[in-house]
Amino acid sequence: MSQTTKKALAQSLKNLMNSKSLSKIxxxxxxxxxxxxxxTFYYHFxxxxxxxxxxxxxxxxxxxxxxxTYETWQQGFLMxxxxxxxNHKLVLNTYNSIGRxxxxxxxxxxxxxxxxxxxxxxxxxxxVSEKDKEFVVNxxxxxxxGLLLEWIRTDMVEDPEKIIDNLNKVINGDIHRALLKCExxxxxxx
Numbered sequence: 001m002s003q004t005t006k007k008a009l010a011q012s013l014k015n016l017m018n019s020k021s022l023s024k025i026x027x028x029x030x031x032x033x034x035x036x037x038x039x040t041f042y043y044h045f046x047x048x049x050x051x052x053x054x055x056x057x058x059x060x061x062x063x064x065x066x067x068x069t070y071e072t073w074q075q076g077f078l079m080x081x082x083x084x085x086x087n088h089k090l091v092l093n094t095y096n097s098i099g100r101x102x103x104x105x106x107x108x109x110x111x112x113x114x115x116x117x118x119x120x121x122x123x124x125x126x127x128v129s130e131k132d133k134e135f136v137v138n139x140x141x142x143x144x145x146g147l148l149l150e151w152i153r154t155d156m157v158e159d160p161e162k163i164i165d166n167l168n169k170v171i172n173g174d175i176h177r178a179l180l181k182c183e184x185x186x187x188x189x190x
Contacts, residue, residue, distance in 0.1 A: 057109070073114055073117075
């Protein structure tokens, strides 16, 4: 029942954010839309920002599903774009409010997990230090989230599939090459 209630509260917040800015939405608005009382809201969430965090943590992570391998990571990244596009008003409303931090935190977290899994897979038979792998993961995390944030900032008008195609042209195979360079450096040192 708890997950059902959380999902219902999340849906109410998303519904309200289609017509109101986040700063104008109250807990009373959410519980009225959801048909529960304030106590129920506070049983599950500390405040509206905790609910917003729950939405992004659960939904952004789940949209990538199993697309976190070297062969499929672009599909996982595309799924993030498509989720953001499907939740256009929620995302823009959050981006243009003090809730922006919640959005960015969860984009960084989701993309980090995506890239980490890819780097871990590619480096499995390589002699690359954890520090070097972490650097590669963070480099791509910041680059990819930068693309997402710029796309959001420009009102999400560019086609996500075109962005992924362009991204693929620019960095196809680069994660592997970066790890190879790290491995070569590591071998020179030892």
